[in-house]
Amino acid sequence: MNLEKCTVKELRKQAQALAIKNRSKMRKAELISALKAAQTAHASDPAPIPEQLTSPSSRMLQEQKQQQREQFPNGDPGLPIPERYEEDILQLMVRDPQHVYAYWEISSATLEKLRTEHGPMNDAVLILETNTGTEMRVVDLTTNNYFLTVPENAEYRVRLAVRDKGNEVHNFMESSPANTPSAQPQTHNSDEHQWMAVDETGTINDRDFHELVDSAGLPGGPNSASLQKRPHTWVGDAFNLPSSHSFSSSLLSSASLTRQES
Numbered sequence: 001m002n003l004e005k006c007t008v009k010e011l012r013k014q015a016q017a018l019a020i021k022n023r024s025k026m027r028k029a030e031l032i033s034a035l036k037a038a039q040t041a042h043a044s045d046p047a048p049i050p051e052q053l054t055s056p057s058s059r060m061l062q063e064q065k066q067q068q069r070e071q072f073p074n075g076d077p078g079l080p081i082p083e084r085y086e087e088d089i090l091q092l093m094v095r096d097p098q099h100v101y102a103y104w105e106i107s108s109a110t111l112e113k114l115r116t117e118h119g120p121m122n123d124a125v126l127i128l129e130t131n132t133g134t135e136m137r138v139v140d141l142t143t144n145n146y147f148l149t150v151p152e153n154a155e156y157r158v159r160l161a162v163r164d165k166g167n168e169v170h171n172f173m174e175s176s177p178a179n180t181p182s183a184q185p186q187t188h189n190s191d192e193h194q195w196m197a198v199d200e201t202g203t204i205n206d207r208d209f210h211e212l213v214d215s216a217g218l219p220g221g222p223n224s225a226s227l228q229k230r231p232h233t234w235v236g237d238a239f240n241l242p243s244s245h246s247f248s249s250s251l252l253s254s255a256s257l258t259r260q261e262s
Helices: 008-017 028-044 056-071 108-118 206-216
Strands: 089-096 099-105 121-129 134-139 145-149 155-164 169-174 195-197 232-236 246-248 257-261
Touching: 008 028, 089 155, 099 155, 108 121, 108 155, 108 169, 121 145, 121 169, 134 145
Parallel strands: none
Antiparallel strands: 089 099, 099 145, 121 134, 121 155, 155 169, 195 246, 232 257
16 A cells, blocks of 8 residues: 555544554654555564464463473473383493492382282392402492492492392392492503514514514515515614613503614
8 A cells, every 4th residue: 555645534533543652743744654664564463363263272372382481481391201111121330449339220120020920028128249259238229329329349239129028039130230440540461562682782683573573563574575685783772771681562562762874
């Protein structure tokens, strides 16, 4: 509609439909400017769905969305995390060298089966298996976890069981093994080092040099073009070494050693 061709009366009627304030005091030019601004604002907003065209389920969904926006103004947090997944799980994890952590979940079907097969349960027990024997701890199955203090550097596994009124234990779940590390720093075994004799001049013959390259896993081998049979000398300026000594493989890998071709 061309607003310029409308009368003031027609313009004020349109302004009333758009709820423009102070329309009765506006001149024609002001009414046209206000109507254009209001039409632009209404065009950017989604048109409301008439109440008579919405189904009850649609109205309910809109109400739920509105309630969710009011309850979570920062955005939808997603579906809630369930307390139970109705699965049978028993896991043993190492926390540190002296502690392991057992986590379990027991489905309702498994609990009902235990009651049916063994009658009313006296209590539940967590059985810790070690290389030297077993230990038994009374646990509450609803807590779903238990910390155990154990010696270091050993293998462990746990089993869940129930004890009936006759004090008989019935196992129903077992974990995979878990190994605790040593609490002490690792030490290198002297047998792991390969030693190579070097004469007083520090010269290594070709055979020993190629053996050293192969054992160190360096690229190229005895037949490599980059490793021709040439006499060479290893010089270690960073080491204040005596005239008669021997190098270990770890020492020869140091960046302070350089090879001099002759």
